[in-house]
Amino acid sequence: MTEQREIIWRQARPGEERPARPASPAEARARLESGNADFAKLGDHGGQQIISVGPEAFGLPPAAGAGLAQQPFAAVLACSDARAPVELLFNQAGNSIFVVRVAGNVPGRECLGSLNYAVTNLPTVKMITVLGHTSCGAVSAAVDALLSPQVYLDVIQDPSLRAIVDALLAGVRMADQALVNTYGRDIRDAPGFRDALVDLAVTANAAITAVVLARAVDCAVTFGVFSLDNRTVGITGADGWDAGLHDPPDGDRSLTQLLTWGAAAAGL
Numbered sequence: 001m002t003e004q005r006e007i008i009w010r011q012a013r014p015g016e017e018r019p020a021r022p023a024s025p026a027e028a029r030a031r032l033e034s035g036n037a038d039f040a041k042l043g044d045h046g047g048q049q050i051i052s053v054g055p056e057a058f059g060l061p062p063a064a065g066a067g068l069a070q071q072p073f074a075a076v077l078a079c080s081d082a083r084a085p086v087e088l089l090f091n092q093a094g095n096s097i098f099v100v101r102v103a104g105n106v107p108g109r110e111c112l113g114s115l116n117y118a119v120t121n122l123p124t125v126k127m128i129t130v131l132g133h134t135s136c137g138a139v140s141a142a143v144d145a146l147l148s149p150q151v152y153l154d155v156i157q158d159p160s161l162r163a164i165v166d167a168l169l170a171g172v173r174m175a176d177q178a179l180v181n182t183y184g185r186d187i188r189d190a191p192g193f194r195d196a197l198v199d200l201a202v203t204a205n206a207a208i209t210a211v212v213l214a215r216a217v218d219c220a221v222t223f224g225v226f227s228l229d230n231r232t233v234g235i236t237g238a239d240g241w242d243a244g245l246h247d248p249p250d251g252d253r254s255l256t257q258l259l260t261w262g263a264a265a266a267g268l
Helices: 025-045 109-121 137-147 149-155 159-183 185-189 193-216 252-265
Strands: 005-011 047-053 074-078 097-101 127-133 220-226 233-237 240-243
Touching: 005 025, 025 047, 025 074, 025 127, 025 220, 025 233, 025 240, 074 109, 097 109, 109 193, 127 193, 137 149, 137 159, 137 193, 149 159, 159 185, 159 193, 159 252, 185 193, 193 220, 193 233, 193 252, 233 252
Parallel strands: 005 047, 074 097, 074 127, 127 220
Antiparallel strands: 220 233, 233 240
């Protein structure tokens, strides 16, 4: 018998207390991390998650004729991939997260403008998170553009697609160098190299984007990668998969160390 899995948004009953919105970046980070842990647990063991919400989560003002305030506690720059629905994987209801989604979660002008708007105009926003995901199609396109010049020649015929691929190539090149430094140049001919490069480049891109946002937006920033395999958000660290959100690298050395850990974990 298949284990049942349910996530239920339920309007809070009269007098029922609902969790207060996070009042600090640390509280916002903890809320997202615990929500993702609950989501992953539901996938592993089945069961039911009930999220008590106010009427505003269903698009209803708290009183007749009143306005409907936008009150997210975090903003997330995520990929457009349909397999990584942001509110669902963080186990949050509507009006909880200000979500900006674009292929490859690249920090283009429109995305930066949207995040700056959220931070400037929505005082409930306490943190920004950059969210990549494994097996990303946009990153895969950038990897193929690096590995095969003909692929890139095809990409440049579409300026909008080229803009995304170009924005991702820095992370792809850094991931490629980390794999070569770990295993030697011949590793590029190994059967599993492309897949390893894609997933390591996803981490590189999320980390680099987090650094960009930390410099461009006046708000606390974290990053992570959503694993399609285990449904948790994290990164690969020195001891394997490290679930949770992480601070942006504080320099080239820490970014290189992060990618070196990921390369070693690829096991090529």
